[in-house]
Amino acid sequence: MDAYRAAIVHMLHDPSQGRGDTAHEYFADGGLLIDNGVVAAVGAWADIKRQMTRGTQVHQFKNALIVPGFVDTHIHYPQIDVIASFGVQLLDWLNNYTFPAEQKFADQAHAAAMADFFLDELLKNGTTCALVFATVHKHATDTLFEAASKRRMRMIAGKVLMDRHAPAALCDTPQSGYADSAALIKKWHGKDRLSYAVTPRFAVTSSPEQLELAGRLLGEHNGVYMQTHMSENQKEIDLVRELYPDAPTYLSVYGGAGLLGERSVFAHCIHLDDSEFDGLARAGAGISFCPTSNLFLGSGLFNLNRAVSDGIKVGLGTDIGGGTSFSMFQTMNEAYKVCQLRGSPLDPLQSFYLATLGGAKTLNLDDRIGNLSPGKEADFLVLDLEATPLFAHRIALAPSIDEKLFVMSILGDDRLIGETYVHGKRVYAKPLRPDTITTAK
Ligand code: GUN
């Protein structure tokens, strides 16, 4: 067993559902007991100390906060090269920057190198679980799963399906996309901590036949997810209307093909109408709110309050490379600003919930990850509350955990991540501060 001693905060429920202070647990002097990669106990140090068995290794941290690992509900592994690409909105951004970058993944050596770079960057930023778009290439998807398996990460990913309105080098066919996805499902879905997501890029780049076959894959394989983009940008929406003239709404394009269910996650959803909000809620589907991307690409302001009050599952997504940071702190920062512009500031506990347990719920993984309750897989972070002089100064002035979380969400980035643990094992550590103590009992 290993015991970790520091302040601890995690969410038990969605704070927007009126649970008051019972939505989270905070231990100013807390303990986390891990046995075999799983949380055995969490609580006040005085209680945890009594539960330790002989030989328990104690890891004690000063000025640190233990939190669950972050969950990123929407990100593209082949888009690291396009972060910070200037001047255009979605459709031009895809054609000018993104498709050329994704074509490079035809080269297996490039794909393998970028898969390692990508997963290491996630862990350095404290993200221990993600729902990931690969490229259209089967081998590039395979190599991403391989790299995640090596790191024992919980990851859901899929090969992009795209059979039109994209460069020929990036197009599959409905049949080859179906066959490649089925082979990847067979190889990876349910292996280690990995799951597969059927991944039609969006309605613009998939023919009706391809969407039908994507729906068939979902019907044929138990527990497989579906991820796509929806209602991100006005020109995209106009184009979908032209391409699918008989569909009453954007959502109905996906719903009609059998792609709408409780394992479906739709990125963006900025310009939904009432029937689309209703449809997502009734299906138990999830939305990935991607604020850094939505602001960077000028896409619009997601209506978080509406989605949450309709009972739709919502998680945060970085959407690298339309998004501008791997850091979930920076994603919370921009989420706050989106909500400010909509006239309703985002509560810091709600924001922290979206980045952890809310993300896990959106991925139907809240029985396994998302908080530090006993029985959960031990994915957690040790945050360094003295990461920078400014941060240390400002956080010391924040008396409550709500205020501390808010300061973290506004000033935080990868410098706050002291250590990252995946399934109970430390997989990332910043150089330790000299006052960090490790002792054996
Ligand atoms: N819509 C279709 N493809 C993409 C993509 O790669 N990124 C974003 N942000 N939106 C998309």
Ligand code: ZN
């Ligand atoms: Zn995206």
